[in-house]
Amino acid sequence: MANMSTHTQGLPPGDASRRDFLLYATTAVGVAGTAMALWPFINSMNPSADTLAMSTTEVDLSSVAEGQAITVTWRGKPVFIRHRTAAEIEEAKAVNIGDLRDPEADDKRVKKPQWLIVVGVCTHLGCIPLGQKAGDPRGEFGGWFCPCHGSQYDTSGRIRKGPAPLNLPVPAYTFLTDTTVRIG
């Protein structure tokens, strides 16, 4: 900025670049400021504090016989709890992990092998798969069948066929006693 004192004589080169600098700086500050002002509006649409407050659900499993399943609600979503039979556990363990779309071993997905606990929301587009009730279709792999676009899950809740990309997620849970579990 050697020629700062010459700004009255037309527009020497240094002055032009100073004006450019001021223009760009003003624009940048304006854009950044607007973006920051937008954030509260955008963020107001994210889950609110009361929605976020981690809810937990306690379930008594003593009445669920082997081969049966129950559905409980957790954070507004269904959670499938299935009392698996020995054959179902065997089937889940026998699968070659390398063949799976979302490779996960069965013992990584359960705390007690007879109790499979997964979030009952299809990882494709969010429908609730069938397979909880006695007469429901369970697909080719004995787990769940999603009626929306035909995804099929196995007895470990893993995706085996259809458009869904991932296994049914396992929520955080702890066994309080042998037959009560707290989800969340």
Place this chain on the structure above:
Amino acid sequence: MSGSQFNNKVIQWFDDRLPIFSMLQHSAVEYPTPRNLNYWWNFGSLAGLMLVIMILSGIFLAMAYTPNEALAFNSVERIMRDVNYGWLLRYMHMNGASFFFVCVYIHIFRGLYYGSYKAPREVLWWLGLVIYLTMMGTAFMGYCLPWGQLSFWGTTVITNLFSAIPVVGDAITTWLWGGFSVANPTLNRFFALHYLLPFVIFALVFLHVVALHTTKSNNPLGIDVKGPQDTIPFHPYYTIKDLFGIGVLLMVYLGVVFFLPNFFVEPTNYIPANPMVTPPHIVPEWYFLPFYAILRSVPDKLGGVIAMFGAIVIFFFLPWIDRSKVRSAKFRPIYKQLFWIFALVCVVLGYIGSQPPEGSMVPLGRVFSVAYFAFFPLLWLISKVEKPKPLPQSIAAPVLKGASVGHAAQPMEKA
């Protein structure tokens, strides 16, 4: 824009200060319109009428509707049973959405057939597509409001489309829902946006018309207007023709409203939303079916979503995909056939989308999805090799050939 002269002193006084009367005079009275427009040119103004009907019926519905997950379903039933003429407002709104889409689809296919997307009307075409996309958003959010089983599960499936986006997908769906599933916050914001978007559409329609009146209307021959002998003033010739079209549309539309009000409705949506049970067969409203069929045909989540959005976005590039200088399919023997095949493919895709994704529907869906997308590269290819038929000299020429010769050179007498 030069101001018009009005005989009425009050109008003149006002117009000198705010030239709305001049604007009306230029764009709805004098607007020089090609003399050969056929009835396919009615559907723009018909779509405009449907927009007005949607906004009017919607505002009055909103006075009795409650956007709350515990109350929404019952508030709609109350509109149907207890609110004076509530059944009429709701049936007009519900079926109005279908007729709005009928008009817009015909309007779009008219543009495809007669090459209205080509220079100099590219921006006009884009604005139309943006209006169409905004309409889809509006209708999708409106369908959520009655909070029936399909409202809930349709919203769940469509909002989950965004979860296919890598990395940020889940954050975006959570943000859209305002929670961890479709629930009260979702219903609330959908109502707010469903109220807003129609007015955005209104503004877009205004721009669409400004673009139209800048480039002027295309016509069934697809050739440029050569002079005043090729045009007639909008009023009274096309105002009366549009009015006739409005009469026919209202007859069919109100016929459905009064005699078949649930024709387009899936009965499942009269069951209140249950977040714990997905209905056995989910179908979107008919106007989304072809895209739904494409979504389901791709056996990969992200791929399906890309194909579905791509099926619409590709239309933005049509002015460059089609390399032919001739607009109207009338003079393009190969394009004409391609057009009708494409229209048929869209209808078949719609049917496939309405069926459960089982048996022969799965391979059929794939074949027809490929056929849908094949239209664009084929058009790109044939538009260079196709030999167009000879174009007429002017719009007036073929009309006036049979009449007294020599008159053709004369400018048309104006009413």
